[in-house]
Amino acid sequence: MRERFLNWQTVLFVLCVAVLAFGATSTPGFAQPDNISFLLLDYSEVALLAFAMLPIVLTGEIDLSVASVLGFCSALTGTLWNAGMSFEMIVPLVVVAGIVLGSVNAVLIVRFGLPSLAVTIGTLGLYRGLAYVVLGDGAVTGFPANYRPLATDSIPGTFLPYATLLVIVVGAIAAVVVHYTPVGRALYAIGLGEQTARFSGIRVDRIKMSLYLVSGGLAALASVIFTLRYNSARADNGNGLELAVVAAVLLGGVSIFGGRGTVFGVATAVLLMAGLRNVLFLGDVSNEIQNVITGLLLIVSVLVPVVVGALSRRRTPPPAASESPLPDSDSVEGARLPQPH
Template sequence: MLLVLCVGVFAVGSASDGFGEQSNIAFLLLDYSEVALLAFALLPIVLTGEIDLSVASTLGFCSALTGTLWDAGIGFETIVPLVILAGVALGSVNAVLVVRFGLPSLAVTIGTLGLYRGLAYVLLGDRAVTGFPENYRPLATDSIAGTFVPYATVLVLFVGAAVAVLVHKTTTGRSLYAIGLGAQTTRFSGIRVDRIKFSLFLLSGGLAAVASLIYTLRYNSARADNANGMELVAVAAVLLGGVSIFGGRGTVLGVATALLAMAGLRNVLFLDDVSNEIQNVITGLLLILSVLVPVVFKPRRTKDAPLEPSVADAERRTGADPGGELRRDHQGV
């Protein structure tokens, strides 16, 4: 269904003037580069049954920090590692609250969503910092010479491939699915659930910081409200890509296909002069449908279907008492 949606979007888009031009395809890919990085950061977290709704606010704070440091005269080569470390630090706050204190990730990251955005306003207020170095801006705005593929898209592909290897080709990746299906059982199996979850929140903060650098350079503007609301688009892409909100199911290829479909849809609406408000409505509907459809079409056990034979049934069929010894031991205890 997702592949049909993706093909349908690009088929409809081909009828719009300028959709197939290389410059527009490059713009389409660039427009969703930060969303893609946030979605790949969310994917392994959601596989474990957790969520991080603070990724866009982390991006906004890191963008504000970039502007503050640049305004203070610090070189951009120094700013980059400092901003990435700041993103990891913000991710560690979520990790400590969720993993060490056992708080629900939904409540924690809703709180840090507001907290990090507020800290961004503390740094910059309502002003914007511009004038970032011209030798770095092409990395976030230009395409590789002779192609329509932006440099930022190459970074997105690299991150996506790294996440795919992590999720699908490593023991840690298999552990993510196991944690999503049952964290307590996985813990009894000897897998270090807390350490894995802690690392995923750090990874999420670091990727959000990288996305903030691309966003700031692409628009040549550091503002506290950068990427406001982008977390909903990233979550929609993850869920639309087939990742279960309850954890334990999903693929990187599904998320990548969802990102491509949503980027194409946004571009078609942009070419047809559809307002941002209508685009937000469509994103919200996609988010609802991505959660609703798997529930509606999930195979369900009929009411009359027996789950499994009981001990009494086994006794009647065999004349034995397979549960008697267990009951006697239990009574003795």
């Protein structure tokens, strides 16, 4: 299975390179530094949310409320800014609010034992509704000009946006935690068998609680970038973004059942989707068609591992039956039974 997974990552990387090469050679303006910066910025929030969802899916759970947490935190940012609060105070308050929303998911899933799919579908609607309660259906603009470049501009002399630098830092931390720490090994163990992990002494509940808190915090941080990038706080910010996030995680080779996946695979999938979306955007393809393609990628990302697994099982011969010879009559007759004492 490990070899098959590594092969999928290789295929994904080749596809990513192919899409970028196709864009550079056939799409006017694709390889321009300004467009590369736009390409990276366009999926910065998706990347942050995907890195937050990756460890959750590794444990066999899911969080479909991440985009609604982003929307609520964006609405809260606008409300606090309208109230005259400084942006330096707003950011930590918004991050705390995201963590609180994540803790609601955690309590319902971990403490009450409810299915994460059902819970986060419910909070997806709940948090989006609360965003409209907080801000209404209007928009708040005019955020500080000295902070906006952090979400829109690139590092001087490069095409690397400041927001992408944050994505790289978060991705590096996620890679270290997932692949090189006991916590990361525990994530895989939980995904492969939660009950076995508990018997092994892994604090399953504590780890799952922490993952949803981190998810809420990163969603809040993504909301700050999203709000500054568009200079607009709205209750519908990030609406539908959870589809792209789930597609990136599953396309990156993370098993929906848990226990398998890497940060590299998710990062490659995010870059592939960003490159593909940019090629379609420059080709004047409508958003509706882009959403159709994202949905197809999501289906393919779930279907391919199942088909590959079925083909692999078909090619693998069943284990041979044991051919241990039956004892002959002479050996049975010559055997001595132990005498009772």
